Amino acid sequence: MKLFIPERFVASSVPFATKELGAQDPLEAAYHEAVRLLDDENVRLIASTEGEYVYFIAGRARDFEAAPESGTPLANALPQTPDHRGDGLYCFDNGEHYLAVEKKADKLKAYSMAKGREGSFGQNIYPVDTMTVVPWEGYRTRQMQDARKITRLSINIAAVIAVVNILLITVFSIIEGYAQGKTVHLRDKMEENMRRMGAVVQENTFHPLRTYLNDIQMIDSRSKKIDVYRVENGKVSWTAHFPKWISSEDYELLGRDLKKEERDDGIIVTKGTR
Incomplete structure:
Protein backbone atom coordinates (compact mmCIF):
# COMPACT_ATOMS: atom_id res chain seq x y z
CA MET A 1 0.00 0.00 0.00
CA LYS A 2 1.25 3.46 -0.92
CA LEU A 3 2.14 5.75 1.99
CA PHE A 4 0.47 9.13 1.64
CA ILE A 5 -0.19 12.08 3.94
CA PRO A 6 -2.05 15.01 2.36
CA GLU A 7 -0.52 18.46 2.70
CA ARG A 8 -3.57 19.56 4.66
CA PHE A 9 -4.83 17.09 7.23
CA VAL A 10 -6.52 17.34 10.61
CA ALA A 11 -6.66 15.20 13.74
CA SER A 12 -9.26 15.49 16.44
CA SER A 13 -11.64 13.66 18.76
CA VAL A 14 -15.33 14.09 19.43
CA PRO A 15 -17.74 12.40 21.88
CA PHE A 16 -20.23 10.08 20.21
CA ALA A 17 -22.08 8.87 23.33
CA THR A 18 -23.40 11.56 25.67
CA LYS A 19 -26.32 11.89 28.08
CA GLU A 20 -27.75 14.74 26.00
CA LEU A 21 -27.43 13.14 22.56
CA GLY A 22 -27.43 9.45 23.41
CA ALA A 23 -25.36 7.05 21.30
CA GLN A 24 -24.46 8.14 17.75
CA ASP A 25 -22.69 6.32 14.94
CA PRO A 26 -18.98 6.98 15.73
CA LEU A 27 -17.98 7.18 12.07
CA GLU A 28 -20.76 9.66 11.33
CA ALA A 29 -19.73 11.81 14.30
CA ALA A 30 -16.11 11.79 13.07
CA TYR A 31 -17.21 12.62 9.52
CA HIS A 32 -19.23 15.68 10.53
CA GLU A 33 -16.39 17.03 12.68
CA ALA A 34 -13.91 16.44 9.82
CA VAL A 35 -16.21 18.31 7.42
CA ARG A 36 -16.33 21.23 9.84
CA LEU A 37 -12.55 21.37 10.28
CA LEU A 38 -11.70 20.92 6.58
CA ASP A 39 -14.65 22.93 5.23
CA ASP A 40 -15.24 20.18 2.66
CA GLU A 41 -18.01 17.59 2.55
CA ASN A 42 -15.99 14.98 0.66
CA VAL A 43 -13.29 13.64 2.97
CA ARG A 44 -11.14 10.62 3.60
CA LEU A 45 -10.49 9.60 7.16
CA ILE A 46 -9.25 6.98 9.58
CA ALA A 47 -11.17 6.62 12.82
CA SER A 48 -11.24 4.50 15.98
CA THR A 49 -13.08 4.61 19.29
CA GLU A 50 -12.13 4.47 22.94
CA GLY A 51 -14.61 5.06 25.74
CA GLU A 52 -17.15 7.71 24.71
CA TYR A 53 -14.87 9.30 22.10
CA VAL A 54 -14.13 8.67 18.46
CA TYR A 55 -10.61 9.70 17.36
CA PHE A 56 -9.80 10.45 13.73
CA ILE A 57 -7.40 11.92 11.21
CA ALA A 58 -8.82 13.22 7.94
CA GLY A 59 -7.98 14.97 4.69
CA ARG A 60 -9.88 16.36 1.72
CA ALA A 61 -10.73 13.63 -0.79
CA ARG A 62 -9.59 15.79 -3.71
CA ASP A 63 -6.03 15.78 -2.32
CA PHE A 64 -5.87 12.00 -2.85
CA GLU A 65 -5.98 12.20 -6.66
CA ALA A 66 -2.42 10.88 -6.97
CA ALA A 67 -2.85 8.24 -4.25
CA PRO A 68 -6.41 6.85 -4.21
CA GLU A 69 -5.27 3.58 -2.61
CA SER A 70 -3.04 4.71 0.25
CA GLY A 71 -2.55 4.84 3.99
CA THR A 72 -0.52 6.55 6.71
CA PRO A 73 1.45 5.35 9.76
CA LEU A 74 0.41 8.54 11.60
CA ALA A 75 -2.92 6.79 12.20
CA ASN A 76 -1.20 4.80 14.94
CA ALA A 77 -1.74 7.83 17.18
CA LEU A 78 -5.37 6.66 17.31
CA PRO A 79 -6.38 4.15 20.03
CA GLN A 80 -7.01 0.57 18.89
CA THR A 81 -4.65 0.86 15.90
CA PRO A 82 -1.92 -1.79 15.36
CA ASP A 83 1.07 0.16 16.75
CA HIS A 84 -0.63 2.54 19.18
CA ARG A 85 1.54 3.08 22.27
CA GLY A 86 -0.61 5.38 24.35
CA ASP A 87 -0.35 9.12 24.86
CA GLY A 88 2.50 10.84 23.10
CA LEU A 89 3.66 12.64 19.97
CA TYR A 90 3.65 10.44 16.87
CA CYS A 91 6.10 11.89 14.33
CA PHE A 92 6.67 11.27 10.63
CA ASP A 93 9.92 12.53 9.11
CA ASN A 94 8.92 14.40 5.96
CA GLY A 95 12.46 15.41 5.06
CA GLU A 96 12.66 19.08 6.00
CA HIS A 97 10.18 18.90 8.88
CA TYR A 98 7.98 16.62 10.95
CA LEU A 99 4.33 15.85 10.45
CA ALA A 100 2.95 14.85 13.82
CA VAL A 101 -0.20 13.83 15.67
CA GLU A 102 -0.37 14.34 19.43
CA LYS A 103 -2.53 12.07 21.59
CA LYS A 104 -3.09 13.47 25.07
CA ALA A 105 -5.89 12.09 27.27
CA ASP A 106 -9.05 12.34 25.15
CA LYS A 107 -7.57 14.95 22.78
CA LEU A 108 -5.96 14.51 19.38
CA LYS A 109 -4.23 17.23 17.35
CA ALA A 110 -2.16 17.45 14.15
CA TYR A 111 1.04 19.47 13.70
CA SER A 112 3.59 20.36 11.06
CA MET A 113 6.78 21.41 12.83
CA ALA A 114 10.46 22.06 12.36
CA LYS A 115 12.78 19.29 13.48
CA GLY A 116 13.94 19.75 17.06
CA ARG A 117 10.70 21.31 18.23
CA GLU A 118 9.19 17.95 19.18
CA GLY A 119 11.02 17.96 22.53
CA SER A 120 9.09 21.03 23.69
CA PHE A 121 5.85 19.06 23.93
CA GLY A 122 6.94 17.22 27.08
CA GLN A 123 5.49 13.99 25.69
CA ASN A 124 6.82 10.60 24.74
CA ILE A 125 8.09 10.75 21.14
CA TYR A 126 7.12 7.90 18.81
CA PRO A 127 8.65 7.88 15.29
CA VAL A 128 6.12 6.23 12.97
CA ASP A 129 8.38 5.54 9.99
CA THR A 130 8.46 1.79 10.71
CA MET A 131 4.91 1.50 12.06
CA THR A 132 1.97 -0.13 10.28
CA VAL A 133 0.49 1.85 7.39
CA VAL A 134 -3.25 2.15 8.10
CA PRO A 135 -5.46 2.66 5.00
CA TRP A 136 -7.47 5.81 4.41
CA GLU A 137 -11.18 5.28 3.88
CA GLY A 138 -13.73 7.32 1.96
CA TYR A 139 -16.74 8.00 4.17
CA ARG A 140 -19.23 8.00 1.29
CA HIS A 207 -39.04 -4.50 -8.28
CA PRO A 208 -37.38 -2.65 -11.20
CA LEU A 209 -38.06 0.85 -9.89
CA ARG A 210 -36.32 0.12 -6.59
CA THR A 211 -33.31 -1.25 -8.47
CA TYR A 212 -33.06 1.81 -10.71
CA LEU A 213 -33.36 4.25 -7.80
CA ASN A 214 -30.66 2.44 -5.82
CA ASP A 215 -28.45 2.45 -8.92
CA ILE A 216 -28.90 6.20 -9.47
CA GLN A 217 -28.21 6.95 -5.80
CA MET A 218 -25.03 4.87 -5.85
CA ILE A 219 -23.71 6.59 -9.00
CA ASP A 220 -24.67 10.08 -7.82
CA SER A 221 -22.86 9.66 -4.48
CA ARG A 222 -19.54 9.13 -6.29
CA SER A 223 -19.80 11.32 -9.38
CA LYS A 224 -19.62 15.02 -10.10
CA LYS A 225 -22.77 14.70 -12.18
CA ILE A 226 -24.85 12.13 -14.08
CA ASP A 227 -25.11 13.15 -17.74
CA VAL A 228 -27.47 10.37 -18.89
CA TYR A 229 -29.43 7.57 -17.21
CA ARG A 230 -31.66 5.60 -19.58
CA VAL A 231 -33.74 2.41 -19.34
CA GLU A 232 -34.91 0.78 -22.57
CA ASN A 233 -36.54 -2.66 -22.65
CA GLY A 234 -35.20 -3.36 -19.18
CA LYS A 235 -31.60 -2.53 -20.16
CA VAL A 236 -29.82 0.28 -18.33
CA SER A 237 -27.30 2.66 -19.86
CA TRP A 238 -25.74 5.73 -18.29
CA THR A 239 -22.91 8.23 -18.55
CA ALA A 240 -21.45 10.08 -15.57
CA HIS A 241 -18.56 12.44 -14.85
CA PHE A 242 -16.24 11.34 -12.01
CA PRO A 243 -13.27 13.04 -10.30
CA LYS A 244 -9.81 11.70 -11.09
CA TRP A 245 -9.25 10.56 -7.52
CA ILE A 246 -12.06 7.97 -7.58
CA SER A 247 -10.70 4.84 -5.89
CA SER A 248 -10.64 1.36 -7.45
CA GLU A 249 -13.03 0.28 -4.68
CA ASP A 250 -15.56 2.92 -5.73
CA TYR A 251 -15.05 2.05 -9.40
CA GLU A 252 -15.74 -1.65 -8.83
CA LEU A 253 -19.03 -0.81 -7.07
CA LEU A 254 -20.27 0.86 -10.27
CA GLY A 255 -20.67 -2.54 -11.92
CA ARG A 256 -19.22 -4.41 -14.90
CA ASP A 257 -18.85 -3.68 -18.62
CA LEU A 258 -17.84 -0.06 -18.10
CA LYS A 259 -16.02 2.21 -20.53
CA LYS A 260 -13.64 4.79 -19.06
CA GLU A 261 -12.36 7.93 -20.78
CA GLU A 262 -9.83 10.08 -18.94
CA ARG A 263 -9.97 13.84 -19.47
CA ASP A 264 -8.27 16.87 -17.97
CA ASP A 265 -11.27 17.64 -15.77
CA GLY A 266 -11.96 14.08 -14.63
CA ILE A 267 -13.07 10.68 -15.89
CA ILE A 268 -16.11 9.93 -18.08
CA VAL A 269 -17.56 6.51 -17.30
CA THR A 270 -20.17 4.90 -19.55
CA LYS A 271 -22.27 1.77 -19.14
CA GLY A 272 -24.15 0.47 -22.18
CA THR A 273 -24.46 2.59 -25.31
CA ARG A 274 -23.95 6.33 -25.23
Whole structure:
Protein backbone atom coordinates (compact mmCIF):
# COMPACT_ATOMS: atom_id res chain seq x y z
CA MET A 1 0.00 0.00 0.00
CA LYS A 2 1.25 3.46 -0.92
CA LEU A 3 2.14 5.75 1.99
CA PHE A 4 0.47 9.13 1.64
CA ILE A 5 -0.19 12.08 3.94
CA PRO A 6 -2.05 15.01 2.36
CA GLU A 7 -0.52 18.46 2.70
CA ARG A 8 -3.57 19.56 4.66
CA PHE A 9 -4.83 17.09 7.23
CA VAL A 10 -6.52 17.34 10.61
CA ALA A 11 -6.66 15.20 13.74
CA SER A 12 -9.26 15.49 16.44
CA SER A 13 -11.64 13.66 18.76
CA VAL A 14 -15.33 14.09 19.43
CA PRO A 15 -17.74 12.40 21.88
CA PHE A 16 -20.23 10.08 20.21
CA ALA A 17 -22.08 8.87 23.33
CA THR A 18 -23.40 11.56 25.67
CA LYS A 19 -26.32 11.89 28.08
CA GLU A 20 -27.75 14.74 26.00
CA LEU A 21 -27.43 13.14 22.56
CA GLY A 22 -27.43 9.45 23.41
CA ALA A 23 -25.36 7.05 21.30
CA GLN A 24 -24.46 8.14 17.75
CA ASP A 25 -22.69 6.32 14.94
CA PRO A 26 -18.98 6.98 15.73
CA LEU A 27 -17.98 7.18 12.07
CA GLU A 28 -20.76 9.66 11.33
CA ALA A 29 -19.73 11.81 14.30
CA ALA A 30 -16.11 11.79 13.07
CA TYR A 31 -17.21 12.62 9.52
CA HIS A 32 -19.23 15.68 10.53
CA GLU A 33 -16.39 17.03 12.68
CA ALA A 34 -13.91 16.44 9.82
CA VAL A 35 -16.21 18.31 7.42
CA ARG A 36 -16.33 21.23 9.84
CA LEU A 37 -12.55 21.37 10.28
CA LEU A 38 -11.70 20.92 6.58
CA ASP A 39 -14.65 22.93 5.23
CA ASP A 40 -15.24 20.18 2.66
CA GLU A 41 -18.01 17.59 2.55
CA ASN A 42 -15.99 14.98 0.66
CA VAL A 43 -13.29 13.64 2.97
CA ARG A 44 -11.14 10.62 3.60
CA LEU A 45 -10.49 9.60 7.16
CA ILE A 46 -9.25 6.98 9.58
CA ALA A 47 -11.17 6.62 12.82
CA SER A 48 -11.24 4.50 15.98
CA THR A 49 -13.08 4.61 19.29
CA GLU A 50 -12.13 4.47 22.94
CA GLY A 51 -14.61 5.06 25.74
CA GLU A 52 -17.15 7.71 24.71
CA TYR A 53 -14.87 9.30 22.10
CA VAL A 54 -14.13 8.67 18.46
CA TYR A 55 -10.61 9.70 17.36
CA PHE A 56 -9.80 10.45 13.73
CA ILE A 57 -7.40 11.92 11.21
CA ALA A 58 -8.82 13.22 7.94
CA GLY A 59 -7.98 14.97 4.69
CA ARG A 60 -9.88 16.36 1.72
CA ALA A 61 -10.73 13.63 -0.79
CA ARG A 62 -9.59 15.79 -3.71
CA ASP A 63 -6.03 15.78 -2.32
CA PHE A 64 -5.87 12.00 -2.85
CA GLU A 65 -5.98 12.20 -6.66
CA ALA A 66 -2.42 10.88 -6.97
CA ALA A 67 -2.85 8.24 -4.25
CA PRO A 68 -6.41 6.85 -4.21
CA GLU A 69 -5.27 3.58 -2.61
CA SER A 70 -3.04 4.71 0.25
CA GLY A 71 -2.55 4.84 3.99
CA THR A 72 -0.52 6.55 6.71
CA PRO A 73 1.45 5.35 9.76
CA LEU A 74 0.41 8.54 11.60
CA ALA A 75 -2.92 6.79 12.20
CA ASN A 76 -1.20 4.80 14.94
CA ALA A 77 -1.74 7.83 17.18
CA LEU A 78 -5.37 6.66 17.31
CA PRO A 79 -6.38 4.15 20.03
CA GLN A 80 -7.01 0.57 18.89
CA THR A 81 -4.65 0.86 15.90
CA PRO A 82 -1.92 -1.79 15.36
CA ASP A 83 1.07 0.16 16.75
CA HIS A 84 -0.63 2.54 19.18
CA ARG A 85 1.54 3.08 22.27
CA GLY A 86 -0.61 5.38 24.35
CA ASP A 87 -0.35 9.12 24.86
CA GLY A 88 2.50 10.84 23.10
CA LEU A 89 3.66 12.64 19.97
CA TYR A 90 3.65 10.44 16.87
CA CYS A 91 6.10 11.89 14.33
CA PHE A 92 6.67 11.27 10.63
CA ASP A 93 9.92 12.53 9.11
CA ASN A 94 8.92 14.40 5.96
CA GLY A 95 12.46 15.41 5.06
CA GLU A 96 12.66 19.08 6.00
CA HIS A 97 10.18 18.90 8.88
CA TYR A 98 7.98 16.62 10.95
CA LEU A 99 4.33 15.85 10.45
CA ALA A 100 2.95 14.85 13.82
CA VAL A 101 -0.20 13.83 15.67
CA GLU A 102 -0.37 14.34 19.43
CA LYS A 103 -2.53 12.07 21.59
CA LYS A 104 -3.09 13.47 25.07
CA ALA A 105 -5.89 12.09 27.27
CA ASP A 106 -9.05 12.34 25.15
CA LYS A 107 -7.57 14.95 22.78
CA LEU A 108 -5.96 14.51 19.38
CA LYS A 109 -4.23 17.23 17.35
CA ALA A 110 -2.16 17.45 14.15
CA TYR A 111 1.04 19.47 13.70
CA SER A 112 3.59 20.36 11.06
CA MET A 113 6.78 21.41 12.83
CA ALA A 114 10.46 22.06 12.36
CA LYS A 115 12.78 19.29 13.48
CA GLY A 116 13.94 19.75 17.06
CA ARG A 117 10.70 21.31 18.23
CA GLU A 118 9.19 17.95 19.18
CA GLY A 119 11.02 17.96 22.53
CA SER A 120 9.09 21.03 23.69
CA PHE A 121 5.85 19.06 23.93
CA GLY A 122 6.94 17.22 27.08
CA GLN A 123 5.49 13.99 25.69
CA ASN A 124 6.82 10.60 24.74
CA ILE A 125 8.09 10.75 21.14
CA TYR A 126 7.12 7.90 18.81
CA PRO A 127 8.65 7.88 15.29
CA VAL A 128 6.12 6.23 12.97
CA ASP A 129 8.38 5.54 9.99
CA THR A 130 8.46 1.79 10.71
CA MET A 131 4.91 1.50 12.06
CA THR A 132 1.97 -0.13 10.28
CA VAL A 133 0.49 1.85 7.39
CA VAL A 134 -3.25 2.15 8.10
CA PRO A 135 -5.46 2.66 5.00
CA TRP A 136 -7.47 5.81 4.41
CA GLU A 137 -11.18 5.28 3.88
CA GLY A 138 -13.73 7.32 1.96
CA TYR A 139 -16.74 8.00 4.17
CA ARG A 140 -19.23 8.00 1.29
CA THR A 141 -17.97 4.63 0.08
CA ARG A 142 -18.51 3.08 3.50
CA GLN A 143 -21.92 4.74 3.80
CA MET A 144 -23.13 3.42 0.45
CA GLN A 145 -21.88 -0.12 1.13
CA ASP A 146 -23.77 -0.17 4.43
CA ALA A 147 -26.92 1.21 2.79
CA ARG A 148 -26.83 -1.42 0.04
CA LYS A 149 -26.39 -4.21 2.59
CA ILE A 150 -29.36 -2.93 4.60
CA THR A 151 -31.50 -2.64 1.46
CA ARG A 152 -30.70 -6.19 0.36
CA LEU A 153 -31.36 -7.54 3.85
CA SER A 154 -34.70 -5.70 4.10
CA ILE A 155 -35.83 -6.99 0.71
CA ASN A 156 -34.87 -10.58 1.56
CA ILE A 157 -36.64 -10.46 4.93
CA ALA A 158 -39.78 -9.03 3.32
CA ALA A 159 -39.75 -11.75 0.68
CA VAL A 160 -39.38 -14.54 3.25
CA ILE A 161 -42.21 -13.15 5.38
CA ALA A 162 -44.45 -12.86 2.32
CA VAL A 163 -43.76 -16.45 1.22
CA VAL A 164 -44.43 -17.83 4.71
CA ASN A 165 -47.69 -15.90 4.99
CA ILE A 166 -48.99 -17.08 1.62
CA LEU A 167 -47.96 -20.68 2.32
CA LEU A 168 -49.86 -20.57 5.61
CA ILE A 169 -52.94 -19.28 3.80
CA THR A 170 -52.59 -22.11 1.28
CA VAL A 171 -52.29 -24.78 3.99
CA PHE A 172 -55.35 -23.50 5.82
CA SER A 173 -57.22 -23.41 2.53
CA ILE A 174 -56.37 -27.08 1.93
CA ILE A 175 -57.62 -28.02 5.39
CA GLU A 176 -60.78 -26.01 4.89
CA GLY A 177 -61.36 -27.53 1.46
CA TYR A 178 -61.01 -31.10 2.64
CA ALA A 179 -63.19 -30.47 5.67
CA GLN A 180 -66.01 -29.07 3.54
CA GLY A 181 -65.54 -31.29 0.49
CA LYS A 182 -65.37 -28.34 -1.85
CA THR A 183 -62.84 -29.67 -4.33
CA VAL A 184 -63.44 -27.13 -7.09
CA HIS A 185 -63.42 -24.23 -4.66
CA LEU A 186 -60.20 -25.57 -3.14
CA ARG A 187 -58.45 -25.80 -6.51
CA ASP A 188 -59.45 -22.26 -7.45
CA LYS A 189 -58.38 -20.95 -4.07
CA MET A 190 -54.97 -22.66 -4.27
CA GLU A 191 -54.36 -21.26 -7.76
CA GLU A 192 -55.27 -17.78 -6.57
CA ASN A 193 -52.96 -18.10 -3.55
CA MET A 194 -50.08 -19.27 -5.73
CA ARG A 195 -50.57 -16.28 -8.04
CA ARG A 196 -50.58 -13.97 -5.05
CA MET A 197 -47.42 -15.59 -3.69
CA GLY A 198 -45.60 -15.13 -7.01
CA ALA A 199 -46.70 -11.50 -7.24
CA VAL A 200 -45.60 -10.69 -3.69
CA VAL A 201 -42.19 -12.33 -4.10
CA GLN A 202 -41.62 -10.48 -7.36
CA GLU A 203 -42.71 -7.19 -5.79
CA ASN A 204 -40.32 -7.56 -2.87
CA THR A 205 -37.27 -8.98 -4.62
CA PHE A 206 -37.18 -7.79 -8.22
CA HIS A 207 -39.04 -4.50 -8.28
CA PRO A 208 -37.38 -2.65 -11.20
CA LEU A 209 -38.06 0.85 -9.89
CA ARG A 210 -36.32 0.12 -6.59
CA THR A 211 -33.31 -1.25 -8.47
CA TYR A 212 -33.06 1.81 -10.71
CA LEU A 213 -33.36 4.25 -7.80
CA ASN A 214 -30.66 2.44 -5.82
CA ASP A 215 -28.45 2.45 -8.92
CA ILE A 216 -28.90 6.20 -9.47
CA GLN A 217 -28.21 6.95 -5.80
CA MET A 218 -25.03 4.87 -5.85
CA ILE A 219 -23.71 6.59 -9.00
CA ASP A 220 -24.67 10.08 -7.82
CA SER A 221 -22.86 9.66 -4.48
CA ARG A 222 -19.54 9.13 -6.29
CA SER A 223 -19.80 11.32 -9.38
CA LYS A 224 -19.62 15.02 -10.10
CA LYS A 225 -22.77 14.70 -12.18
CA ILE A 226 -24.85 12.13 -14.08
CA ASP A 227 -25.11 13.15 -17.74
CA VAL A 228 -27.47 10.37 -18.89
CA TYR A 229 -29.43 7.57 -17.21
CA ARG A 230 -31.66 5.60 -19.58
CA VAL A 231 -33.74 2.41 -19.34
CA GLU A 232 -34.91 0.78 -22.57
CA ASN A 233 -36.54 -2.66 -22.65
CA GLY A 234 -35.20 -3.36 -19.18
CA LYS A 235 -31.60 -2.53 -20.16
CA VAL A 236 -29.82 0.28 -18.33
CA SER A 237 -27.30 2.66 -19.86
CA TRP A 238 -25.74 5.73 -18.29
CA THR A 239 -22.91 8.23 -18.55
CA ALA A 240 -21.45 10.08 -15.57
CA HIS A 241 -18.56 12.44 -14.85
CA PHE A 242 -16.24 11.34 -12.01
CA PRO A 243 -13.27 13.04 -10.30
CA LYS A 244 -9.81 11.70 -11.09
CA TRP A 245 -9.25 10.56 -7.52
CA ILE A 246 -12.06 7.97 -7.58
CA SER A 247 -10.70 4.84 -5.89
CA SER A 248 -10.64 1.36 -7.45
CA GLU A 249 -13.03 0.28 -4.68
CA ASP A 250 -15.56 2.92 -5.73
CA TYR A 251 -15.05 2.05 -9.40
CA GLU A 252 -15.74 -1.65 -8.83
CA LEU A 253 -19.03 -0.81 -7.07
CA LEU A 254 -20.27 0.86 -10.27
CA GLY A 255 -20.67 -2.54 -11.92
CA ARG A 256 -19.22 -4.41 -14.90
CA ASP A 257 -18.85 -3.68 -18.62
CA LEU A 258 -17.84 -0.06 -18.10
CA LYS A 259 -16.02 2.21 -20.53
CA LYS A 260 -13.64 4.79 -19.06
CA GLU A 261 -12.36 7.93 -20.78
CA GLU A 262 -9.83 10.08 -18.94
CA ARG A 263 -9.97 13.84 -19.47
CA ASP A 264 -8.27 16.87 -17.97
CA ASP A 265 -11.27 17.64 -15.77
CA GLY A 266 -11.96 14.08 -14.63
CA ILE A 267 -13.07 10.68 -15.89
CA ILE A 268 -16.11 9.93 -18.08
CA VAL A 269 -17.56 6.51 -17.30
CA THR A 270 -20.17 4.90 -19.55
CA LYS A 271 -22.27 1.77 -19.14
CA GLY A 272 -24.15 0.47 -22.18
CA THR A 273 -24.46 2.59 -25.31
CA ARG A 274 -23.95 6.33 -25.23
